Amino acid sequence: MKIIACIKQVPDSEAKVRAEGGQVSWGDAPLVINPFDEYAVEGALQQKEASGGTVTALCVGTESAKEALKHALAMGADEAILVSDAALNDLDTVGAAKVLAAAIQKIGGADMVVFGRQTLDNGAGLTPAQTARVLGWPMLGLAGQIKVDGGSVTVERVLEEGRQSMKANLPAVLSVVQSIGEPRYPSFMGIRKASKATIPVWSLSDLGASAPAPIVTRTELMNPPAQETATEMITGETPAEIAEKLADKIIAEKVL
Amino acid sequence: MKTFVYIDHFKGEVQPASWEALGLAKSFGTAVALVFGTGVDEVAKAAVEFGADEVLVADDSSLTDYRAEVYASTLSALASSQSPNLILFPTTARTREMAAMSAVDLNTGVLTDVSALEVNGESFIATRPIYEGKVLEKTVCSGKPVMATIRGRAFPKPNREEGKSGTITKVSAAGEAKSTVEGYSASESAVNLGDAPVIVSGGRGVSNNPNITPPAGMDEKQAEVWRAQQGFALITDLATLLGGAVGASRAAVDGGYITYAHQVGQTGKVVAPDLYIAAGISGAIQHLVGMRNAKLIVAINKDADAPIFKQARYGVVGDLFQILPALTEAMKKKLGK
Numbered sequence: 001m002k003i004i005a006c007i008k009q010v011p012d013s014e015a016k017v018r019a020e021g022g023q024v025s026w027g028d029a030p031l032v033i034n035p036f037d038e039y040a041v042e043g044a045l046q047q048k049e050a051s052g053g054t055v056t057a058l059c060v061g062t063e064s065a066k067e068a069l070k071h072a073l074a075m076g077a078d079e080a081i082l083v084s085d086a087a088l089n090d091l092d093t094v095g096a097a098k099v100l101a102a103a104i105q106k107i108g109g110a111d112m113v114v115f116g117r118q119t120l121d122n123g124a125g126l127t128p129a130q131t132a133r134v135l136g137w138p139m140l141g142l143a144g145q146i147k148v149d150g151g152s153v154t155v156e157r158v159l160e161e162g163r164q165s166m167k168a169n170l171p172a173v174l175s176v177v178q179s180i181g182e183p184r185y186p187s188f189m190g191i192r193k194a195s196k197a198t199i200p201v202w203s204l205s206d207l208g209a210s211a212p213a214p215i216v217t218r219t220e221l222m223n224p225p226a227q228e229t230a231t232e233m234i235t236g237e238t239p240a241e242i243a244e245k246l247a248d249k250i251i252a253e254k255v256l
Numbered sequence: 257m258k259t260f261v262y263i264d265h266f267k268g269e270v271q272p273a274s275w276e277a278l279g280l281a282k283s284f285g286t287a288v289a290l291v292f293g294t295g296v297d298e299v300a301k302a303a304v305e306f307g308a309d310e311v312l313v314a315d316d317s318s319l320t321d322y323r324a325e326v327y328a329s330t331l332s333a334l335a336s337s338q339s340p341n342l343i344l345f346p347t348t349a350r351t352r353e354m355a356a357m358s359a360v361d362l363n364t365g366v367l368t369d370v371s372a373l374e375v376n377g378e379s380f381i382a383t384r385p386i387y388e389g390k391v392l393e394k395t396v397c398s399g400k401p402v403m404a405t406i407r408g409r410a411f412p413k414p415n416r417e418e419g420k421s422g423t424i425t426k427v428s429a430a431g432e433a434k435s436t437v438e439g440y441s442a443s444e445s446a447v448n449l450g451d452a453p454v455i456v457s458g459g460r461g462v463s464n465n466p467n468i469t470p471p472a473g474m475d476e477k478q479a480e481v482w483r484a485q486q487g488f489a490l491i492t493d494l495a496t497l498l499g500g501a502v503g504a505s506r507a508a509v510d511g512g513y514i515t516y517a518h519q520v521g522q523t524g525k526v527v528a529p530d531l532y533i534a535a536g537i538s539g540a541i542q543h544l545v546g547m548r549n550a551k552l553i554v555a556i557n558k559d560a561d562a563p564i565f566k567q568a569r570y571g572v573v574g575d576l577f578q579i580l581p582a583l584t585e586a587m588k589k590k591l592g593k
């Protein structure tokens with residue numbers, strides 16, 4: 001099976017992110033592989049282990065995103081490809097989907113393309129379904145479990161209403177959630193392999209594509225209103241006394 | 257101004273934020289509700305009662321089970337023929353997919369998780385969270401129609417006028433499904449964290465009660481899960497009394513205490529209830545990003561230094577196994593329930 005895992009690089013979730021002078025700043029916090037995309041790589045590797053084949057990690061981003069791709073290689077991906085082009089500034093999700101679809105075609109297609117649920121930065125959660133639509137492939141979203149059987153794939157979708165089992169023919173686009181299993185740690189051998197790997201960088205002209213015109217654009221950045229942090233500790237002699245006081249406080253806030 | 261409002265439902269159970277979207281659409285002008293599925297007459301009727309000027313119903317066997325591809329094609333066909341200015345959705349797993357696909361068909365874009373929407377002449381300016389809500393952006397869509405999924409509980413819910421009559425028009429489904437639904441597992445009940453006004457959440461601490469003895473024959477892990485289930489029963493009691501839902505930290509989910517659908521945080525749900533009570537949760541950043549926009553946060557933890565207290569308006573240093581039942585009792589009495 002030929003499997004592609006789509007990953008993005010984002011600022012670490014511990015980063016203190018602020019809007020500053022019309023830009024987003026995350027100080028000196030590291031850039032990491034988007035946490036959901038670690039699950040995508042994990043899901044892809046599980047399928048490779050189950051059915052054989054290869055896993056290719058694919059990212060649209062700047063040169064720095066090679067580090068995120070190296071993480072995927074260290075986890076066990078066979079190869080990594082970066083699509084990078086100065087003309088990709090202000091890419092929106094439809095644009096990202098078109099570029100990803102073109103890259104997937106250039107790779108020579110795939111049996112399965114695995115995405116994360118959402119990114120930590122822009123977090124639209126649209127790219128997987130849009131890539132599926134551009135490719136004309138079925139979309140099996142929010143998979144917590146994947147099972148390939150011959151030419152078809154069945155996933156357990158994790159929805160608010162419960163689990164839903166959904167089946168489609170390959171090739172298909174999937175997105176995965178945390179229930180797929182903890183992402184494996186890069187092995188020592190994996191890290192060595194990744195550090196030596198040369199990651200090909202494809203430009204738009206390599207893909208035979210032009211820069212998609214952005215449809216969704218940002219007009220303003222704001223910091224959320226500062227949050228009230230004055231904490232009042234409720235104390236008392238017995239749990240009943242504490243509960244009594246706390247109940248009064250909660251009721252007085254008129255949130256019920 | 258004409259707005260389509262997609263009414264998201266699961267087997268006839270409507271996501272309440274659909275009505276909030278309908279209310280928002282009315283504030284801009286004409287609101288046309290879209291109801292897809294089979295046997296959805298009750299949903300269409302409810303849409304009229306919540307104020308839709310017209311309801312378009314696509315009742316077709318291809319739409320019985322939600323499949324993103326057919327739902328998106330049906331939506332795209334309706335949007336092409338009726339040219340709304342705006343299409344609103346509640347933000348759910350389903351709407352993210354179908355809106356995403358329909359935007360590709362219509363060569364437009366989707367503004368997701370919108371908490372405010374202003375009209376500016378012909379265009380709409382949406383406010384939405386980015387970087388896990390650490391920053392907000394205003395964003396616009398130059399395509400037509402503009403598509404936006406709204407965040408639950410960010411817009412007022414319109415009043416329902418029981419028995420109101422209105423125009424319900426049948427429309428046809430379009431496109432082909434690319435998948436089949438093999439079944440649903442009934443073992444998990446619906447968890448609607450996004451719409452819950454109150455959430456009571458439990459963390460790893462919920463399994464930490466040395467004073468109760470698990471049934472004989474359990475190994476250590478089974479005993480831990482059993483203890484945690486007793487803890488979650490206390491959480492459920494309080495949540496039920498307050499008309500709320502049960503949430504959890506990732507440690508509780510990973511520990512097998514409760515299902516992933518309950519998880520709040522970075523890799524779970526982002527919620528903003530009126531009241532969030534965290535019990536036995538330490539307050540890791542990945543949990544905080546999921547709940548810090550709650551109006552009132554209460555933390556119960558036996559460690560006075562737990563970071564969750566920095567985020568809380570009220571804190572109790574104590575054992576959740578003692579505090580929770582006492583709080584449920586006190587609330588019962590004071591609320592006269």
Ligand SMILES: Cc1cc2nc3c(=O)[nH]c(=O)nc-3n(C[C@H](O)[C@H](O)[C@H](O)COP(=O)(O)OP(=O)(O)OC[C@H]3O[C@@H](n4cnc5c(N)ncnc54)[C@H](O)[C@@H]3O)c2cc1C
Nearest residue numbers: 060061089090091092093116118119122123124125126127
């Ligand atoms: C104002 C602005 C400017 C931007 N400028 C640039 C730029 O100059 N260059 C650039 O490369 N990007 C840029 N981006 C990011 C680019 O727009 C996003 O990659 C794309 O829009 C995906 O949107 P999202 O982050 O909401 O992903 P979501 O839809 O939330 O992502 C879901 C899943 O899709 C996959 N995915 C998402 N993005 C990528 C990606 N880039 N590569 C591979 N897989 C992906 C992942 O599996 C992810 O889990 C910019 C974004 C904004 C908002």
Ligand SMILES: Cc1cc2nc3c(=O)[nH]c(=O)nc-3n(C[C@H](O)[C@H](O)[C@H](O)COP(=O)(O)OP(=O)(O)OC[C@H]3O[C@@H](n4cnc5c(N)ncnc54)[C@H](O)[C@@H]3O)c2cc1C
Nearest residue numbers: 459460461464505506507521522523524536538543558576
């Ligand atoms: C990429 C990534 C994504 C993540 N996503 C999420 C996410 O979506 N949601 C999430 O929650 N976490 C997430 N995490 C995990 C997060 O970092 C923490 O590990 C997790 O939130 C800890 O859960 P906890 O607070 O229940 O457990 P702990 O940190 O172990 O805290 C347990 C707390 O219970 C208290 N306690 C113990 N016994 C009692 C008692 N009897 N009464 C009262 N208090 C008691 C303890 O004092 C302690 O503070 C993520 C981590 C990563 C790396």
